[in-house]
Amino acid sequence: MKQLLEGRTAVVTGGARGIGFAVAEAFVAEGANVVLADVDGAAAATAADAPQLGGRAIGIACDVSRSNDIENLVTVALKKFGAVHVWVNNAGITRDATMRKMTESMFDEVIAVHLRGSWLGTRAAAAVMRDQPDGGAIVNLSSISGKVGMLGQTNYSSAKAGIVGLTKAAAKEVGFAGVRVNAVMPGLIRTDMTAVLRDDILADKIREIPLGRAGEAEEVAQAVLFLASDMSSYTTGNVIEVAGGRHT
Template sequence: MALLTGRTAVITGSAQGIGYAIAQAFAAEGANIVIADINATAATEAAAKLGIGDRAIGVGCNVADGGDVDALVKAATNAFASLDVFVNNAGITRDATMRKMTEEMFDLVIAVHLRGSWLGTRAAANVMRDQENGGSIVNISSISGKVGLLGQTNYSAAKAGIIGLTKAAAKEVGFAGVRVNAVQPGLIRTPMTETMRSDIMEARLKEIALGRVGEPAEVAQAVLFLASDMSSYMSGAVLEVTGGRHM
């Protein structure tokens, strides 16, 4: 039997990039998929592109809005009668040095990443704690939340906060069989990294033990591990998917 057969998984920010790679990995393992994205049209199109028919739906959702997140969870349970996996993946960047970063740039990144992950964790746990088999929540942090990166005081703060959120939430809901874990990706091949200046890319590659950029599918496999019963005795854990960067 596939790892997620009959289970329902919500992935935020999954119309493209790492989130979509996670959706693909989950779909291949038999899950019902809810693609959530701030762009509702893109979410619907991405769900159809998975090629699993009515096992996938797309839902528009602003993860920084509690009402939207509650509606997302309701859409998942209405469509598939359970909520077994919730991945808080949605994110944005507004990079700048502190001298140039505005309060609005800081607040927006914190709202999407940290508030969004908290809202998703809370809403998912509220459903999962009443299910016989609990559930698995996976929060996507970043290596930036471990070491701090230049020009990312907002992003690094949010991603570090997600680790604290993950550990505190894991302690709160573990009694109900709800597991909460996190993944910290490093330098992953995305549209953003594809446009990186060659000298910056070369410098970053020198920091990576494996000497290469990671692929979205490699992050997805770590998330799949935490979503499935393969990690049934893990909660409050943080997995680094970095190729050995910043050890």
């Protein structure tokens, strides 16, 4: 039986851990070669050597907010694997604080990594995919925070809402070339980012979720896999929520 991503190459930013690494695992399990990009190059290299990736991944240091780093990422992927069929903009950071306490640099850092980084990645991936016979698939990671807003996250909520707009606009620009652009909007997911939450805050957040639990990175990865594969061949400009039913 043919694997969903057999013979394809995928780039995953923020791929050294959490959702990014779970996406890499799902992709390799379905036949893909993967380039794991992370601002922590050593962590990316270590992740790429993980046994579950079966020697089908490479790791590279990349600051997604820097266009030169994104261009180098493309060059490395093409040199190693010859094509880029899937690109996942997943890299992210948080700098939480109320607006009264949030500095301009805290706002700018989050916007640079999430929104500028996703824009740079989408632009670079589309430039390659437009020249490929079968186009390609770009998947951006938004967040439920970008839909409902979160206390202390005006920077993060703004960036994640912007990613939805980026996804829909880019899908209209590059659809003619067979390039699909979609987004996944995770809710509360167990990652290093959420591991720092106090138990009482975590419990409060879980009470807001109809399914009554936090999600797992692997559950987000399955949605990304769907959008990256031919299972979603007639889907573009869409957002899939993986948030346990939370909508407000």
